[in-house]
Amino acid sequence: MIFGFVAGILASLFFPSGNKIVSLLDTFAVFATSFAGRPLGAIVFGHLGDKIGRKYTLIITMTLMGLSSLFTGLLPSYATFGILAPTLLTILRLLQGFSLGGEFGGGITLSAEFADPGKRAFYTGIAQMAQGIGPLMATGLIFAFSSIMLPNTFASIGWRILFVIGAFIAVIGVIIRLKISESPVFKKVKEKNEISHFPLVDAFRMY
Template identity: 40%
Template sequence: MDQQSQLSAHQAMRTRAVTAAAIGTALEWFDFTLYGALAATVLPRLFFPSMNPTSALLASLATFGVGLAARPLGAIICGHLGDKLGRRNLMLGTVTVMGVSSMLIGFLPTYASIGVWAPMLLVLLRILQGFALGGESTGAQLMAIEHASPDRRGKYSGLLGLCSPLSQIMANGVLLLLSSTMPAQAFDTYGWRIPFILSFILVIVGLYIRLRVSETPAFVALRKTEVVHVGSPLRDVLHLHWRTVLRWMLFFCGPAAIFYLIVVFSLSYVTKTLGVPKQTGFLLLMGANVCAIVGALAGGMLSDRIGRRKALAIGSTATLLMLFVYFQILDTKSFVPMLAAMGFFLGFTQFQSGIQPVAFAEAFPTNVRYSGSALAYTGANLVAGGPMPVLAVWLFALCNGSPWGVVAVCATFNVISLIAILTAPETLGIDMNRVDSAEEVIGASGQASMQSHSH
């Protein structure tokens, strides 16, 4: 094969890798938005009819929370296995489990058909979904970044970052289309099932593409060393790289908290507190997600030009400044200023999320990259992202309807995030095939073994 043919083959493989990663990431966020919307509307009546409306809503939202709670476990276990067995093998497994779980939710009988088994099976499927998605998010990122050429890692990272806002627009659009084109009874009977069943098509496409993607060059290089055969990736990353895990977890606490503040709490604030019509609230959020698509791609591409630290610092500074005027602009109840504020805020949040995959991947050596990235990513969502909507509601009530308590907490997360960025080393252009030396890994494993025997 001549040099030109080799270059074409490498480029085709990179394109397949980023396509496979993007489909998995898109499906993850499509499910997140779809299930979240249905858990608050349709599912309480279908799966918890024996409860009063408030209890049914809380029980339904709890099934949503179960999926989030299962993600860290999936990230830890899949991260460990991905560093031992390879990225491609794990990606085939996670996308299969995720797709089958989504499809089964679409076919799941309701409480009226099988009684208490219906909510129990719903919870089980949500746990499986959450577990698979916990491993999918980081694995998909590594699949793309480790295949990318050094000068385009940021661009590939940005392409993954835009999957979240794009999928939210698609999910809301599908629900809006179905609910507006069929009677309410038909939507409650079978209409809500259609997106779950159709999402399996994405899984088939994702599997087909992933089967045609080779293992990443970084992991292939790792297999040629003895490091992959010794030690435990999870134990080694906690022993040798815990500072790096902590730094990048603290960084992502800022974007994670602000993302959930905008997409969950802001919608509630605009519609319930300010009395803006729900349709207007959804339009504002969809418009903001369009800005987020641009922001994610711009962040990733800019980081290829000026470095990860500088680009992240720009995004973090922008969201920090916006925090102090955001609610005042929303309080105007004027559509254009509200759209501009939400678009700017979510745009610069996703600007950072567009850089996150490449920043995390470059921060760790190959033998612990999956484990380290997964711990940092899920740790931030567990600490700051997931609790943010509930915390915001509590602070809002505590401050008698004033948003300044929410602003103070988010600003604290943002400042911690900015400090983590400024103290991190620049990784642009770093060798992605580097590994911990065998001596380091054996030393870490041996010391851990001695400690366990001493206990």
């Protein structure tokens, strides 16, 4: 959400050219790589979730997301790093989408498996609702920072602070996940030694 809002700033910092429209289109192309990474992340982390458990998979995805956000905020511009700057920005954006692909499916699964069978739709609905609250919070932060900072200050460090805040939020998320227990459904599967060797294949073949 933040990436999209500050695309104009990122365009001038990471894709400088004589044509501002071209720079902006390049930035939105990088923005799109995140969406390309989501299904891949869902497959990889969905597989891991069925092999090693939901809890540890979600710790990995949150850590990866937090680090991607942190390094995005700290990434030097094209003027300092040259072509390496937009290349790294693209990789970080892809990793954000990759981690989110595993994060969302894993979080929904964990919510469903902890809930009573008669309340699974209710609790997974709350998890889904969080996908709307996050962008609202991001929008509020962007509005607050851009309101209290001078335009030049926001363009130089303000947008970076927003990404670094994302890393701190991820730390809180990791701490919470370290304290929760593993999904009771996964525990039963593990105790019965019924963990699938190829979960993705089973998903298509059986469901």
